[in-house]
Amino acid sequence: MELRTYGTRNVFLAQPGRYHEQLAATAMTPQQAEEFATVVNRAIRDTDFDPIDLALLAAGWQLADVPVTIEVGEFLTNVARMLHKLFEELCTPDGYPGVFGYEIAEPLGAWLAERPKNRCELADAERQAREMIQAEMGRFA
Structure with a gap:
């Protein structure tokens, strides 16, 4: 890439x-x-996440009119890593039927930005991402 x-x-x-x-x-x-x-x-080069997912997480975050700070950037990078692992776990066996970045990463970024300050952990992001992925994959099953 x-x-x-x-x-x-x-x-x-x-x-x-x-x-x-x-x-x-x-x-x-x-x-x-x-x-x-x-x-x-x-x-x-050699990142452990898809850079497009990180960009779209930040784009979704900004859609919520919440500034992206250094701390937010670090959090979103960790979320991008988690998304990569979820993609491998849930999507790699059968493939993902849509456009992952636009259907999962960007809306997830907006969802995260709307959470109360300092109340959203990586585990919350993972739960929400799993629900979103399973819902999208269920639409095409």
Whole structure:
């Protein structure tokens, strides 16, 4: 998995065997876009979670109009790790029938942001994520 650039305005995620997912239309020069992609690729190489899930968790969090602080970022990174493990446990055997990031990660981020401050633990996020995954997979069963 790596970021790639095309022209002066497109940054997209390239994953073997999957479609290219555009992440941003930017105003970068081609050289700036290549440098950006290089830095991000160095950061996401060998992570134990899907970086797209982390991005969509944060996007969902921001939909709730709650600022993403450093502490929130650390929490969401742990949630992304947990989502990766849940995906392997619940979805890998038969595959996930939809778009995991948009159907699970982003709504989960919004759900987490709406919890009372300092009252949501990783275990709460896991319970909610399990329910969401099972509900989505049940729709296609």
